Amino acid sequence: MDQLEIREGARRQHRGLAMFCVLYCWHHNKKAVFVRKELLLHYLGLERMKGTRYEWITEDVAAYFPYIFKRTTNNKELIVFSKIPENELLENKNEAIRFSPKILGLSSYSLISLDEHGEKAYKLIDDSMPFLAEIKNLHEFAITNALSLLSSGIISPNKALESDA
Incomplete structure:
Protein backbone atom coordinates (compact mmCIF):
# COMPACT_ATOMS: atom_id res chain seq x y z
CA MET A 1 0.00 0.00 0.00
CA ASP A 2 1.50 3.33 -0.98
CA GLN A 3 1.54 6.52 1.08
CA LEU A 4 -1.36 8.06 -0.88
CA GLU A 5 -3.66 5.11 -0.09
CA ILE A 6 -2.67 5.20 3.58
CA ARG A 7 -3.36 8.92 3.77
CA GLU A 8 -6.74 8.61 2.04
CA GLY A 9 -7.79 5.76 4.35
CA ALA A 10 -6.77 7.82 7.38
CA ARG A 11 -8.69 10.83 6.05
CA ARG A 12 -11.88 8.76 5.75
CA GLN A 13 -11.44 7.37 9.27
CA HIS A 14 -10.87 10.83 10.74
CA ARG A 15 -13.84 12.38 8.94
CA GLY A 16 -16.15 9.50 9.86
CA LEU A 17 -15.21 9.87 13.51
CA ALA A 18 -15.57 13.68 13.29
CA MET A 19 -19.05 13.40 11.78
CA PHE A 20 -20.11 10.98 14.49
CA CYS A 21 -18.66 13.33 17.14
CA VAL A 22 -20.53 16.30 15.61
CA LEU A 23 -23.79 14.39 15.86
CA TYR A 24 -22.86 13.22 19.36
CA CYS A 25 -22.24 16.84 20.46
CA TRP A 26 -25.45 18.02 18.80
CA HIS A 27 -27.49 15.27 20.47
CA HIS A 28 -26.05 16.10 23.91
CA ASN A 29 -26.14 19.88 23.31
CA LYS A 30 -22.38 20.29 23.78
CA LYS A 31 -19.71 22.22 21.89
CA ALA A 32 -16.84 19.82 22.45
CA VAL A 33 -16.16 16.15 22.93
CA PHE A 34 -13.13 14.61 24.53
CA VAL A 35 -11.94 11.21 23.40
CA ARG A 36 -9.62 9.11 25.50
CA LYS A 37 -6.44 8.50 23.55
CA GLU A 38 -6.75 4.76 24.22
CA LEU A 39 -10.16 4.72 22.52
CA LEU A 40 -8.95 6.90 19.63
CA LEU A 41 -5.97 4.61 19.02
CA HIS A 42 -8.26 1.59 19.09
CA TYR A 43 -10.65 3.21 16.61
CA LEU A 44 -7.74 4.10 14.30
CA ASN A 75 -3.52 10.33 34.23
CA LYS A 76 -5.57 9.76 31.05
CA GLU A 77 -4.56 11.39 27.79
CA LEU A 78 -7.45 12.99 25.94
CA ILE A 79 -7.86 14.44 22.48
CA VAL A 80 -10.45 17.22 22.51
CA PHE A 81 -12.49 18.10 19.41
CA SER A 82 -14.04 21.51 20.01
CA LYS A 83 -16.03 24.22 18.28
CA ILE A 84 -14.76 26.78 20.81
CA PRO A 85 -11.17 27.70 21.78
CA GLU A 86 -9.46 25.83 24.59
CA ASN A 87 -9.49 28.80 27.00
CA GLU A 88 -13.28 29.24 26.57
CA LEU A 89 -13.82 25.54 27.09
CA LEU A 90 -11.73 25.58 30.26
CA GLU A 91 -13.83 28.46 31.57
CA ASN A 92 -17.05 26.57 30.86
CA LYS A 93 -16.29 22.85 31.21
CA ASN A 94 -19.94 21.83 31.00
CA GLU A 95 -19.76 22.56 27.25
CA ALA A 96 -17.87 19.28 26.75
CA ILE A 97 -18.86 15.65 26.97
CA ARG A 98 -16.82 12.47 27.18
CA PHE A 99 -17.06 10.40 24.01
CA SER A 100 -18.64 7.23 25.27
CA PRO A 101 -21.44 6.20 22.94
CA LYS A 102 -23.31 2.93 22.85
CA ILE A 103 -22.73 1.39 19.46
CA LEU A 104 -24.48 -1.80 18.41
CA GLY A 105 -25.93 -1.77 21.92
CA LEU A 106 -22.44 -1.99 23.43
CA SER A 107 -20.44 0.71 25.17
CA SER A 108 -17.23 1.97 23.57
CA TYR A 109 -15.17 0.04 26.07
CA SER A 110 -17.19 -3.14 25.57
CA LEU A 111 -16.09 -3.03 21.94
CA ILE A 112 -12.47 -2.81 23.08
CA SER A 113 -12.95 -5.77 25.40
CA LEU A 114 -14.47 -7.77 22.55
CA ASP A 115 -11.07 -7.53 20.88
CA GLU A 116 -9.18 -8.25 24.10
CA HIS A 117 -11.29 -11.25 25.15
CA GLY A 118 -11.36 -12.79 21.70
CA GLU A 119 -12.73 -16.31 21.68
CA LYS A 120 -16.06 -16.02 23.52
CA ALA A 121 -16.91 -12.65 22.03
CA TYR A 122 -16.06 -13.65 18.47
CA LYS A 123 -18.00 -16.91 18.84
CA LEU A 124 -21.05 -14.86 19.90
CA ILE A 125 -20.54 -12.46 16.99
CA ASP A 126 -19.97 -15.28 14.50
CA ASP A 127 -23.11 -17.10 15.65
CA SER A 128 -25.36 -14.03 15.45
CA MET A 129 -23.75 -12.01 12.63
CA PRO A 130 -21.23 -14.12 10.71
CA PHE A 131 -20.25 -11.30 8.33
CA LEU A 132 -18.78 -9.36 11.27
CA ALA A 133 -16.08 -11.98 11.85
CA GLU A 134 -14.05 -10.53 8.97
CA ILE A 135 -14.08 -7.02 10.40
CA LYS A 136 -10.84 -6.13 12.11
CA ASN A 137 -11.88 -2.81 13.66
CA LEU A 138 -15.27 -3.03 15.36
CA HIS A 139 -15.22 0.65 16.35
CA GLU A 140 -14.76 1.86 12.81
CA PHE A 141 -17.41 -0.55 11.53
CA ALA A 142 -19.89 0.42 14.25
CA ILE A 143 -19.45 4.16 13.78
CA THR A 144 -19.63 4.11 9.98
CA ASN A 145 -22.58 1.73 10.13
CA ALA A 146 -24.39 3.98 12.62
CA LEU A 147 -23.73 7.02 10.38
CA SER A 148 -25.12 5.17 7.39
CA LEU A 149 -28.24 4.07 9.27
CA LEU A 150 -28.75 7.59 10.65
CA SER A 151 -28.37 9.28 7.27
CA SER A 152 -30.84 6.91 5.63
CA GLY A 153 -33.39 7.46 8.41
CA ILE A 154 -33.46 3.80 9.45
CA ILE A 155 -32.52 4.62 13.04
CA SER A 156 -33.03 7.73 15.16
CA PRO A 157 -30.36 9.71 16.99
CA ASN A 158 -31.92 8.84 20.35
CA LYS A 159 -30.44 5.35 20.41
CA ALA A 160 -27.51 5.78 18.02
CA LEU A 161 -25.98 8.69 19.94
CA GLU A 162 -26.82 7.60 23.47
CA SER A 163 -24.00 7.83 25.98
CA ASP A 164 -23.00 4.91 28.15
CA ALA A 165 -21.95 7.33 30.90
Whole structure:
Protein backbone atom coordinates (compact mmCIF):
# COMPACT_ATOMS: atom_id res chain seq x y z
CA MET A 1 0.00 0.00 0.00
CA ASP A 2 1.50 3.33 -0.98
CA GLN A 3 1.54 6.52 1.08
CA LEU A 4 -1.36 8.06 -0.88
CA GLU A 5 -3.66 5.11 -0.09
CA ILE A 6 -2.67 5.20 3.58
CA ARG A 7 -3.36 8.92 3.77
CA GLU A 8 -6.74 8.61 2.04
CA GLY A 9 -7.79 5.76 4.35
CA ALA A 10 -6.77 7.82 7.38
CA ARG A 11 -8.69 10.83 6.05
CA ARG A 12 -11.88 8.76 5.75
CA GLN A 13 -11.44 7.37 9.27
CA HIS A 14 -10.87 10.83 10.74
CA ARG A 15 -13.84 12.38 8.94
CA GLY A 16 -16.15 9.50 9.86
CA LEU A 17 -15.21 9.87 13.51
CA ALA A 18 -15.57 13.68 13.29
CA MET A 19 -19.05 13.40 11.78
CA PHE A 20 -20.11 10.98 14.49
CA CYS A 21 -18.66 13.33 17.14
CA VAL A 22 -20.53 16.30 15.61
CA LEU A 23 -23.79 14.39 15.86
CA TYR A 24 -22.86 13.22 19.36
CA CYS A 25 -22.24 16.84 20.46
CA TRP A 26 -25.45 18.02 18.80
CA HIS A 27 -27.49 15.27 20.47
CA HIS A 28 -26.05 16.10 23.91
CA ASN A 29 -26.14 19.88 23.31
CA LYS A 30 -22.38 20.29 23.78
CA LYS A 31 -19.71 22.22 21.89
CA ALA A 32 -16.84 19.82 22.45
CA VAL A 33 -16.16 16.15 22.93
CA PHE A 34 -13.13 14.61 24.53
CA VAL A 35 -11.94 11.21 23.40
CA ARG A 36 -9.62 9.11 25.50
CA LYS A 37 -6.44 8.50 23.55
CA GLU A 38 -6.75 4.76 24.22
CA LEU A 39 -10.16 4.72 22.52
CA LEU A 40 -8.95 6.90 19.63
CA LEU A 41 -5.97 4.61 19.02
CA HIS A 42 -8.26 1.59 19.09
CA TYR A 43 -10.65 3.21 16.61
CA LEU A 44 -7.74 4.10 14.30
CA GLY A 45 -6.23 0.62 14.62
CA LEU A 46 -2.97 2.02 15.99
CA GLU A 47 -0.78 1.18 18.96
CA ARG A 48 0.69 4.68 19.18
CA MET A 49 0.21 8.00 17.45
CA LYS A 50 3.06 9.94 15.91
CA GLY A 51 3.02 13.69 15.37
CA THR A 52 2.21 13.27 11.68
CA ARG A 53 -1.01 11.37 12.43
CA TYR A 54 -2.06 14.02 14.94
CA GLU A 55 -1.45 16.68 12.24
CA TRP A 56 -3.58 14.65 9.81
CA ILE A 57 -6.42 14.41 12.32
CA THR A 58 -6.25 18.15 12.97
CA GLU A 59 -6.34 18.88 9.24
CA ASP A 60 -9.09 16.35 8.45
CA VAL A 61 -11.56 17.36 11.15
CA ALA A 62 -11.01 21.13 11.00
CA ALA A 63 -14.24 21.65 9.05
CA TYR A 64 -16.13 19.95 11.88
CA PHE A 65 -14.05 21.02 14.88
CA PRO A 66 -11.75 24.01 14.36
CA TYR A 67 -10.05 23.52 17.74
CA ILE A 68 -8.26 20.30 18.54
CA PHE A 69 -5.97 19.97 21.50
CA LYS A 70 -4.53 17.43 23.90
CA ARG A 71 -5.31 17.34 27.61
CA THR A 72 -4.38 15.05 30.48
CA THR A 73 -6.91 14.35 33.23
CA ASN A 74 -6.60 11.76 35.97
CA ASN A 75 -3.52 10.33 34.23
CA LYS A 76 -5.57 9.76 31.05
CA GLU A 77 -4.56 11.39 27.79
CA LEU A 78 -7.45 12.99 25.94
CA ILE A 79 -7.86 14.44 22.48
CA VAL A 80 -10.45 17.22 22.51
CA PHE A 81 -12.49 18.10 19.41
CA SER A 82 -14.04 21.51 20.01
CA LYS A 83 -16.03 24.22 18.28
CA ILE A 84 -14.76 26.78 20.81
CA PRO A 85 -11.17 27.70 21.78
CA GLU A 86 -9.46 25.83 24.59
CA ASN A 87 -9.49 28.80 27.00
CA GLU A 88 -13.28 29.24 26.57
CA LEU A 89 -13.82 25.54 27.09
CA LEU A 90 -11.73 25.58 30.26
CA GLU A 91 -13.83 28.46 31.57
CA ASN A 92 -17.05 26.57 30.86
CA LYS A 93 -16.29 22.85 31.21
CA ASN A 94 -19.94 21.83 31.00
CA GLU A 95 -19.76 22.56 27.25
CA ALA A 96 -17.87 19.28 26.75
CA ILE A 97 -18.86 15.65 26.97
CA ARG A 98 -16.82 12.47 27.18
CA PHE A 99 -17.06 10.40 24.01
CA SER A 100 -18.64 7.23 25.27
CA PRO A 101 -21.44 6.20 22.94
CA LYS A 102 -23.31 2.93 22.85
CA ILE A 103 -22.73 1.39 19.46
CA LEU A 104 -24.48 -1.80 18.41
CA GLY A 105 -25.93 -1.77 21.92
CA LEU A 106 -22.44 -1.99 23.43
CA SER A 107 -20.44 0.71 25.17
CA SER A 108 -17.23 1.97 23.57
CA TYR A 109 -15.17 0.04 26.07
CA SER A 110 -17.19 -3.14 25.57
CA LEU A 111 -16.09 -3.03 21.94
CA ILE A 112 -12.47 -2.81 23.08
CA SER A 113 -12.95 -5.77 25.40
CA LEU A 114 -14.47 -7.77 22.55
CA ASP A 115 -11.07 -7.53 20.88
CA GLU A 116 -9.18 -8.25 24.10
CA HIS A 117 -11.29 -11.25 25.15
CA GLY A 118 -11.36 -12.79 21.70
CA GLU A 119 -12.73 -16.31 21.68
CA LYS A 120 -16.06 -16.02 23.52
CA ALA A 121 -16.91 -12.65 22.03
CA TYR A 122 -16.06 -13.65 18.47
CA LYS A 123 -18.00 -16.91 18.84
CA LEU A 124 -21.05 -14.86 19.90
CA ILE A 125 -20.54 -12.46 16.99
CA ASP A 126 -19.97 -15.28 14.50
CA ASP A 127 -23.11 -17.10 15.65
CA SER A 128 -25.36 -14.03 15.45
CA MET A 129 -23.75 -12.01 12.63
CA PRO A 130 -21.23 -14.12 10.71
CA PHE A 131 -20.25 -11.30 8.33
CA LEU A 132 -18.78 -9.36 11.27
CA ALA A 133 -16.08 -11.98 11.85
CA GLU A 134 -14.05 -10.53 8.97
CA ILE A 135 -14.08 -7.02 10.40
CA LYS A 136 -10.84 -6.13 12.11
CA ASN A 137 -11.88 -2.81 13.66
CA LEU A 138 -15.27 -3.03 15.36
CA HIS A 139 -15.22 0.65 16.35
CA GLU A 140 -14.76 1.86 12.81
CA PHE A 141 -17.41 -0.55 11.53
CA ALA A 142 -19.89 0.42 14.25
CA ILE A 143 -19.45 4.16 13.78
CA THR A 144 -19.63 4.11 9.98
CA ASN A 145 -22.58 1.73 10.13
CA ALA A 146 -24.39 3.98 12.62
CA LEU A 147 -23.73 7.02 10.38
CA SER A 148 -25.12 5.17 7.39
CA LEU A 149 -28.24 4.07 9.27
CA LEU A 150 -28.75 7.59 10.65
CA SER A 151 -28.37 9.28 7.27
CA SER A 152 -30.84 6.91 5.63
CA GLY A 153 -33.39 7.46 8.41
CA ILE A 154 -33.46 3.80 9.45
CA ILE A 155 -32.52 4.62 13.04
CA SER A 156 -33.03 7.73 15.16
CA PRO A 157 -30.36 9.71 16.99
CA ASN A 158 -31.92 8.84 20.35
CA LYS A 159 -30.44 5.35 20.41
CA ALA A 160 -27.51 5.78 18.02
CA LEU A 161 -25.98 8.69 19.94
CA GLU A 162 -26.82 7.60 23.47
CA SER A 163 -24.00 7.83 25.98
CA ASP A 164 -23.00 4.91 28.15
CA ALA A 165 -21.95 7.33 30.90
